[in-house]
Amino acid sequence: xxxxxxxxxxxxxxxxxxxxxxxxxxxxxxxxxxxxxxxxxxxxxxxxxxxxxxxxxxxxxxxxxxxxxxxxxxxxxxxxxxxxxxxxxxxxxxxxxxxxxxxxxxxxxxxxxxxxxxxxxxxxxxxxxxxxxxxxxxxxxxxxxxxxxxxxxxxxxxxxxxxxxxxxxxxxxxxxxxxxxxxxxxxxxxxxxxxxxxxxxxxxxxxxxxxxxxxxxxxxxxxxxxxxxxxxxxxxxxxxxxxxxxxxxxxxxxxxxxxxxxxxxxxxxxxxxxxxxxxxxxxxxxxxxxxxxxxxxxxxxxxxxxxxxxxxxxxxx
Amino acid sequence: xxxxxxxxxxxxxxxxxxxxxxxxxxxxxxxxxxxxxxxxxxxxxxxxxxxxxxxxxxxxxxxxxxxxxxxxxxxxxxxxxxxxxxxxxxxxxxxxxxxxxxxxxxxxxxxxxxxxxxxxxxxxxxxxxxxxxxxxxxxxxxxxxxxxxxxxxxxxxxxxxxxxxxxxxxxxxxxxxxxxxxxxxxxxxxxxxxxxxxxxxxxxxxxxxxxxxxxxxxxxxxxxxxxxxxxxxxxxxxxxxxxxxxxxxxxxxxxxxxxxxxxxxxxxxxxxxxxxxxxxxxxxxxxxxxxxxxxxxxxxxxxxxxxxxxxxxxxxxxxxxxxxxxxxxxxxxxxxxxxxxxxxxxxxxxxxxxxxxxxxxxxxxxxxxxxxxxxxxxx
Numbered sequence: 001x002x003x004x005x006x007x008x009x010x011x012x013x014x015x016x017x018x019x020x021x022x023x024x025x026x027x028x029x030x031x032x033x034x035x036x037x038x039x040x041x042x043x044x045x046x047x048x049x050x051x052x053x054x055x056x057x058x059x060x061x062x063x064x065x066x067x068x069x070x071x072x073x074x075x076x077x078x079x080x081x082x083x084x085x086x087x088x089x090x091x092x093x094x095x096x097x098x099x100x101x102x103x104x105x106x107x108x109x110x111x112x113x114x115x116x117x118x119x120x121x122x123x124x125x126x127x128x129x130x131x132x133x134x135x136x137x138x139x140x141x142x143x144x145x146x147x148x149x150x151x152x153x154x155x156x157x158x159x160x161x162x163x164x165x166x167x168x169x170x171x172x173x174x175x176x177x178x179x180x181x182x183x184x185x186x187x188x189x190x191x192x193x194x195x196x197x198x199x200x201x202x203x204x205x206x207x208x209x210x211x212x213x214x215x216x217x218x219x220x221x222x223x224x225x226x227x228x229x230x231x232x233x234x235x236x237x238x239x240x241x242x243x244x245x246x247x248x249x250x251x252x253x254x255x256x257x258x259x260x261x262x263x264x265x266x267x268x269x270x271x272x273x274x275x276x277x278x279x280x281x282x283x284x285x286x287x288x289x290x291x292x293x294x295x296x297x298x299x300x301x302x303x304x305x306x307x308x309x310x311x312x313x314x315x316x317x
Numbered sequence: 318x319x320x321x322x323x324x325x326x327x328x329x330x331x332x333x334x335x336x337x338x339x340x341x342x343x344x345x346x347x348x349x350x351x352x353x354x355x356x357x358x359x360x361x362x363x364x365x366x367x368x369x370x371x372x373x374x375x376x377x378x379x380x381x382x383x384x385x386x387x388x389x390x391x392x393x394x395x396x397x398x399x400x401x402x403x404x405x406x407x408x409x410x411x412x413x414x415x416x417x418x419x420x421x422x423x424x425x426x427x428x429x430x431x432x433x434x435x436x437x438x439x440x441x442x443x444x445x446x447x448x449x450x451x452x453x454x455x456x457x458x459x460x461x462x463x464x465x466x467x468x469x470x471x472x473x474x475x476x477x478x479x480x481x482x483x484x485x486x487x488x489x490x491x492x493x494x495x496x497x498x499x500x501x502x503x504x505x506x507x508x509x510x511x512x513x514x515x516x517x518x519x520x521x522x523x524x525x526x527x528x529x530x531x532x533x534x535x536x537x538x539x540x541x542x543x544x545x546x547x548x549x550x551x552x553x554x555x556x557x558x559x560x561x562x563x564x565x566x567x568x569x570x571x572x573x574x575x576x577x578x579x580x581x582x583x584x585x586x587x588x589x590x591x592x593x594x595x596x597x598x599x600x601x602x603x604x605x606x607x608x609x610x611x612x613x614x615x616x617x618x619x620x621x622x623x624x625x626x627x628x629x630x631x632x633x634x635x636x637x638x639x640x641x642x643x644x645x646x647x648x649x650x651x652x653x654x655x656x657x658x659x660x661x662x663x664x665x666x667x668x669x670x671x672x673x674x675x676x677x678x679x680x681x682x683x684x685x686x687x688x689x690x691x692x693x694x695x696x
Binding site for chain 2: 014016098099100103127128129130131132133134135136138139140144145146147148176179180181182183184185186187188189190191194276277278279280281282283284285292293294295296297298299300302303304306307308310311315316317
């Protein structure tokens with residue numbers, strides 16, 4: 001039986017709860033260096049779904065991120081939680097990408113990995129809240145999509161064809177998932193491969209494992225233009241077995257594989273700011289207006305007078 | 318390319334059971350304004366199945382569409398990303414509109430990016446305003462671009478996005494931010510029936526759209542629409558609770574106030590995330606945008622995201638124990654105090670309004686007496 005391949009797309013995002021005016025560059029793009037960077041919350045939910053599926057079905061979980069070299073941190077955090085393989089897409093040519101150019105680079109990475117049975121990512125990232133990269137990556141890969149998934153109901157792993165005459169057929173496998181819609185939900189089924197975007201409702205992500213933190217703390221990215229995953233095979237000469245899984249199988253030490261534009265054989269014109277149809281024309285900081293509220297005393301007289309005024313003006317009543 | 322409809326402003330209409338979604342009608346109103354400014358026409362793309370769909374098409378003309386692209390087929394009864402994206406993509410390729418707008422609903426946000434990727438064009442999510450304007454870039458002047466205005470960065474900034482070199486310019490637009498146009502049954506417009514060819518393989522046809530088996534890989538197993546939908550958008554009065562409410566039980570007080578004044582219960586994201594109330598009640602950037610006659614914010618600090626969803630209310634009453642809470646900056650009336658004391662006072666004042674009838678004096682005589690009793694009991 002072929003091993004299930006799950007690719008999780010993640011993003012390092014600025015913590016948008018703490019944004020100041022200094023965090024914007026003159027061209028209107030975000031100066032990430034000025035903000036604390038975090039693992040995009042719903043991408044952690046996507047990773048958790050992948051790890052849960054691996055626990056149940058067995059799978060290789062590969063995490064891919066595109067970003068500056070410092071984005072390696074979200075890959076380390078993915079390793080701390082149990083990802084098998086991590087890929088960093090970094091190149092000056094990727095900078096300034098909007099969702100179209102981002103999904104182009106991500107889709108090339110999935111293709112370079114040989115495709116996937118399941119691609120998972122968070123519904124949206126807290127810096128842009130666009131929810132566009134998932135569907136756009138699905139379209140570029142030619143995969144169906146199920147977005148806003150709050151629950152994966154069932155996964156049927158792909159199966160190889162049985163021996164001749166056994167009557168068994170090869171099957172691509174399938175996934176059934178429930179997505180939240182306005183005022184309700186819907187359940188959809190798709191053959192594999194398929195791309196799912198996951199919401200925060202789906203799960204509570206597991207914490208980092210202390211053992212894995214010790215193993216991967218400070219791990220650096222290494223360029224590997226020709227994709228060769230033999231280091232993940234315990235039988236291979238390159239393998240570095242670092243621990244044993246719960247069922248006693250040797251687990252290899254992962255690397256942080258780094259790919260640039262050339263490794264992806266990407267069309268330069270479709271990458272980064274060049275490959276982005278949208279431009280930020282103007283940025284306006286949201287400024288609080290001076291308060292003009294009429295203050296009402298929090299006592300019976302104040303409240304009663306207010307209620308009567310609202311009734312007289314036909315606002316209430 | 319069809320020159321008669323080229324450069325138009327389009328709305329991709331969302332429909333459920335043959336009824337157009339409100340956000341799509343709101344968008345037609347703004348599309349009409351944009352098209353008039355650009356001296357072009359308004360197109361509406363209506364995809365679905367069933368008898369009711371024809372009536373929906375007629376109504377779209379009444380709301381401002383000049384051409385309704387009417388795409389009906391039994392396999393298109395329910396929204397599915399791939400076949401709907403295929404329909405919109407091929408219509409755009411054929412007719413070349415300059416602007417295509419979608420509602421920023423779960424459906425619109427599922428569909429629009431798939432179309433944008435197929436067309437390799439720009440898309441701006443969750444716009445709160447759209448305008449026409451010019452832009453200069455590297456010595457080139459671009460006239461009559463679509464300014465796509467949206468909050469970003471967790472609502473801390475408002476960004477104007479443009480797509481100077483790519484067509485169509487596409488955007489999803491938040492529900493409730495555009496004003497719905499009145500329906501004019503006498504408006505003229507045409508309903509263009511687009512032939513749908515359903516084939517196993519992708520084939521070429523002379524007219525219309527082709528859907529192949531590969532567009533229908535995903536199957537809808539079931540759709541559950543909860544009967545009792547919270548009608549925040551249509552509410553005249555919204556009473557919302559936030560972190561200051563303190564607990565699920567505390568929300569009962571907010572609900573009681575809403576019941577008393579005939580309002581609908583709203584909530585901040587923090588209250589929803591805390592599990593005190595269902596997401597349907599959420600007001601704000603990731604919830605519903607409301608503009609009631611009266612908005613009562615109880616224990617809501619007033620993040621940018623929340624204010625974006627309620628600051629157009631006709632009157633805003635904010636109750637918070639923190640005098641520096643940002644909610645007071647958008648409020649018309651502010652009460653600094655403990656909501657657990659203030660809400661019962663509001664309920665009591667409202668309930669006693671009937672005692673004096675229409676001509677109730679500014680202070681109700683019975684009230685101080687009751688208060689004295691209460692004070693006496695407490696001391």
